[in-house]
Amino acid sequence: MYRYLLLDFDNTLVDFNETERRALRKTFSDLFGRELSDEEVAAYHRFNDECWKMLERKEIDKPMLQRLRFGRFLEFLSMPDADVMGVNNTYMENLSKTVVECDGSYDTCRILSKNYRLFVITNGTTYIQKARFAGASFSPFIEELFISDEIGVNKPAPEYFDAILSKTGDPDRSRYLVVGDSLTSDILFGKNIGVDTCFVGTAWNDATYQIGEIGKLPELLNAISDSSKNG
Numbered sequence: 001m002y003r004y005l006l007l008d009f010d011n012t013l014v015d016f017n018e019t020e021r022r023a024l025r026k027t028f029s030d031l032f033g034r035e036l037s038d039e040e041v042a043a044y045h046r047f048n049d050e051c052w053k054m055l056e057r058k059e060i061d062k063p064m065l066q067r068l069r070f071g072r073f074l075e076f077l078s079m080p081d082a083d084v085m086g087v088n089n090t091y092m093e094n095l096s097k098t099v100v101e102c103d104g105s106y107d108t109c110r111i112l113s114k115n116y117r118l119f120v121i122t123n124g125t126t127y128i129q130k131a132r133f134a135g136a137s138f139s140p141f142i143e144e145l146f147i148s149d150e151i152g153v154n155k156p157a158p159e160y161f162d163a164i165l166s167k168t169g170d171p172d173r174s175r176y177l178v179v180g181d182s183l184t185s186d187i188l189f190g191k192n193i194g195v196d197t198c199f200v201g202t203a204w205n206d207a208t209y210q211i212g213e214i215g216k217l218p219e220l221l222n223a224i225s226d227s228s229k230n231g
Contacts, residue, residue: 001175001228002196002221004168005112007142008180009122009129012200012214013109014136015100020045023094031090032082040077047072052123056154056185062125066092096131101138104215109138111218119164121178123148123155123185143167156189179217183207 010016021041028034036044051069054060060068066088074082109118120142122129126149133145144167148154151163165171176195180186183199187207190197199207200214211220 001225002177003117003170003175004164004177005116005118006121006164006176006178006190006195007109007118008178008182008186008200009120009133009145010124011102011181012179012186013102013105013120013138014132015102017045018100019095019098019132020048022100023091023098026094027087027091030094031087032079043076044069044073047076053184055123056156058154062149092125092128096128097135099132099135101136102214104213106137108214108217109141112221113141116221117168118142119167120145121155121160121164121180121186121189122146126150155185156192158189158192160189161193177208179214 007013010019024041024044025036028036048069051060051065054068055062055065067084070084070088070091074080074084074087112118118141120133122145124147126147129145129147133139133142146160146163148160151160153159164176173193173195176193177198178186178190178193178195179198179200180189181200183203183205187197187199187205190207196208198209198211198217198220199205200211202212209220209224211217
C-alpha cells in the first residue's frame with residue numbers, strides 16, 4: 001500500500017505550457033513591443049524542451065540551458081543582437097509570477113492528503129518554483145517541495161531520491177509512487193529508484209499505471225487500495 005506520493009509539478013499539477021506562453025508573450029511585449037505568434041511560441045517550446053532533455057542527460061548545466069534556449073530562439077526570430085541573458089532573466093521573472101493550475105489539482109491534493117503524504121518533485125529553478133508553488137491553491141496539502149537546484153542533481157538521477165529518504169526515513173520502496181507527465185524525467189526516475197510509477201498523459205508508455213489527467217489519481221488509488229484489500 002502506498003504511503004508517499006511523489007508528484008511532479010509542471011504539466012502534472014500546473015499547466016506549464018500555458019504558463020510558458022503567458023510569460024513568454026509578456027516578456028517580448030515588455031522588452032520589444034513584439035507580439036509573438038502561436039507558431040513562434042511553439043518554436044520556443046521546442047527549443048526549451050530540447051534543452052531540458054539535454055540537461056536530464058547531463059549534457060549541459062542549468063546556466064547553459066538558459067543561454068542556449070534563448071540563443072536559439074532569438075536566432076529563429078532574426079534577433080541575433082538581442083541580449084540573450086537579459087531576455088532570459090526577464091522571462092524567468094515573469095514565469096515566477098505566473099501560476100496556471102491543471103484542472104483537478106486542488107481537489108486531488110485535498111482528497112489524497114487525508115490518507116497519503118504528498119511531496120512535489122521538480123527539476124525547475126529554485127526561486128521560480130518556490131514562488132509559483134507558494135501561489136498554488138494546493139500548496140497547503142503538500143508536505144515538502146523538492147527542487148533539483150537545492151538537491152544538487154536532476155531527475156531522473158537516482159541520487160535525487162536521497163533527499164526524499166532523508167525526509168521520510170522510510171526505505172521501503174513499495175510505499176512510494178512517482179506521478180508525472182515526463183517519460184524521460186518522472187517515469188525514468190521511478191524506474192531508476194525501483195518504485196512504481198503513474199504516467200499522466202495519453203502517450204504509450206510502460207509506467208505501472210496511467211491516467212489522462214491528475215484529477216483521476218484519487219479514483220486510481222482507491223481502486224488500487226480496494227484491490228489490495230480484496231486480494
